[in-house]
Structures are given as C-alpha cells and as structure tokens.
Amino acid sequence: MKTTTEAGREAGDAALGTRERIVRAASRLMQRQGYEGTGIKQISREAGATLGSVYHFFPGGKQELATEAIRHGDQEFTDILREALDGADDPAEAIAACARTVAEALRASDWIDGCPVTATSIGTAESAPDLQRAAAEAFARWRGLVEDELRASGFAEESARELAHTVISTLEGAELAAQLARDEAPLLIAGRHLARLIDSYR
C-alpha cells in the first residue's frame, strides 16, 4: 500500500507530504478547539497519519507541533493581509476590505473558525511559553506589514506605527466579537471605523 497518500481524509491535502498534512490538521483543529482541547491522536487521525509519524516529524511533541501550527496560521493571515493591501488604492480601504474578507470566512465556517493564532496560544502563558512567543511574532509581523504600507503611503513615522497597532488589535478583537455574537457586524463596523481613523491622520 502507498503510504504517503493513503487515507487522505483531508480533501485537498491528499497530495501533500505527511508533515504538511499534520501541520494543517493541527492548525485547523486548534483553531477550533484550542491547544489543550486538541489531542495528538485526534490530529494524527484527522491528518491521515499515525502517532509514530507525528513524533517522527515533531520530536518536541505537542508544543513543537503547536508552534508550527501557529506559524502556519501566521502565514495564512499574512497572505490575506498582503492581498488586501496590494488590492486597494489606499491603506484605509485595504483594511476595510480585509475586515470584510475575514467576516466572509468566519460566516462561511458557521462562526467556528476564528483566528488560529489566538485560539491556539491563549491560555498557554504558563504551560507553554513557546506558543506565546510564536503568537507574539505573528502579531508583530502583521503589524509590520500594515506599518510599512502606511509609511509608504506618506503617513508620519509615529502615526504609522501607532495606527498599525490599533489596526491589528481591532481586527483581532472584532473577529472575536463577531464569532461570539455569530454576526459579522462587529467586523464590518470595525473596518469602517479603522478606515475613518486612518483617514483622520492624513
């Protein structure tokens, strides 16, 4: 029997390598159930891999796997953000568009798939500081992306830095609020308010 593409419980992941399938399964499960709520066996089952494979690729165990899952989520949102920033004429409109994209994805998952980075890292400050660090790096990266775009659009150094902070904070909080309320309004409103706030610094 073929070993790498067998089982293939993941629709589009059948062609991927075992390691990548494990990371993706871990990322999606922890996005929905958190770090503590997700078991290694569940991940291996969902990824169509065995326990042996998981510990082969991630000898550091659950923490190492979760760290990689966070980096995967980091990259996912980085792509969304970059696409929004590249697709709009000005940063304010780009952020609003990004909020709409997130709202759309959230609704499409029936309000289940929130931010994978937040969901995976929350509540692990004491037990798994590695996760906190990886999550902090993700936030910093997103913030840097927005900051660079604002500076490139002519905003002052300090304004760009502070606006980028609030953009990421607000998007994150609004996604959480939207998920809890099962309503995309918080995200759409946040997008409009962020655009207005950015424009007020022109």
Next chain:
Amino acid sequence: MKTTTEAGREAGDAALGTRERIVRAASRLMQRQGYEGTGIKQISREAGATLGSVYHFFPGGKQELATEAIRHGDQEFTDILREALDGADDPAEAIAACARTVAEALRASDWIDGCPVTATSIGTAESAPDLQRAAAEAFARWRGLVEDELRASGFAEESARELAHTVISTLEGAELAAQLARDEAPLLIAGRHLARLIDSYR
C-alpha cells in the same frame, strides 16, 4: 472543625461561602489556563473545597461551573467599565481611562491575567455552546453600557451603537495584543485612538 472557612487558600476569600470561593477560583484559573486547561480537581483544591462540594453546588458539572465563572468575569469588567464611565467627564476620556486601568492590571499580573470571559469561552464553540452564549451576553452587556453613555452624551443613535461595538472589540483585541507582547503599549495606543475616533463623531 469549621467547614466553611477552613483551608482558605485564597487570601481574601476565607470569609466567603464555599460556592463563591469555587466560582472565583474557577474564574481565575480559567482566565489563565482556559476551559480545557483547567481541571475540576484543581479548582476545588485552589478554592479550599472538595470535589463533593463542587458537584453539590454545580450539578451540571464543569460546564455549569464555567458558565458561572464567565458571569463572574462579566461582572468584574462591568464594574471597571462603569467606574471609568462615571469617573470621567466625557465618554472618550472614560474609554481611554478604562484602557489604562486594564493595562495596569495586566502588567501587575505579569501579563498572565487576560480577559477571563475570552480566555474561558474561546475554543468551546463545538463542545460547550453554553459558554459561548454566556460570553456573548457579557460582550453585549459591556457594549450596551458604552452605547447608553454615548447616547446620554448626545451622540446620534447609530453612531453610538456602532462606536460601542468598536470600543469593546478594540479593547478586547488590544488586551490580547498587550498580553502576547508583554507590553502595555497596544492598550494605551488603543485608548487614545478610540478617544480620537469618538471625538470625530461630535
């Protein structure tokens, strides 16, 4: 031996009833470790109560206890918010003050104690919908408080409603960002930006 005030592992809680001690211990532990990361036995130990007492007061088990813990956290932030709103002359300054208060508490706990409502309810959408509902009610209550204050200060109906949404979303997201970065800057910046945004609707 006296039963209700024995053990008293909680500094100021010795005089409280058993039920209240259990709720407070659950709230604080879940604030730090999340719902799945916190065990009933750990809660009972920390509260100076026994397993029997926990199931006596919360026959619904962990979910019922966690729901009550969320309501406790809801009330905690409601008090902070109301104090801020009552203590400042205008809503914009009140929100900024509230952000400063949250930042102070977060730093005082060495970036461990985030929002108890968020930390407890995240990642439970599928396994414990009761928690999601309790958390959503908390967010709605906070939002209502801000909205009422804005309307009382003369803001238009729709502006007040939308601003309240963003105020709560941004505070929540900024607290998360501050906790991850171990830096109060995200909260302080968010407070100033929210004040600016509110003022722009005058």
Next chain:
DNA sequence: CACGGACTAGAACGAACGCTCTATCCGATA
C-alpha cells in the same frame, strides 16, 4: 542483492481527566 536511513504503524505506559457514589458531619427544627 544487501544495506541503511527515512518513515509508518500501533500497542502499551503512567498520569490525569470528568464524574458518580456512599458515607459522614453539622446546625436548625420538632
């Protein structure tokens, strides 16, 4: 054809989980 490293496979371990159960204690009432 034989070897060896990468990878797959899953049984088994001790610990911890949420929860049930019976037994006991205490203070207010009759």
Next chain:
DNA sequence: TATCGGATAGAGCGTTCGTTCTAGTCCGTG
C-alpha cells in the same frame, strides 16, 4: 434529644491524555 436536609469528604469508575517503544515497510545507494 431525635431528626433530617444541606453541605462536606474523598475513594474509585471508565476514559483519554501525551509520550515511549519496538517492529515493520519502503526505497535510493553501494
């Protein structure tokens, strides 16, 4: 003083946890 329900106490249930371990399969290279 006898009674009885609220509250306390913790042993023990079955299950699942993260992890370890040994065995086996595959395939490129000598």
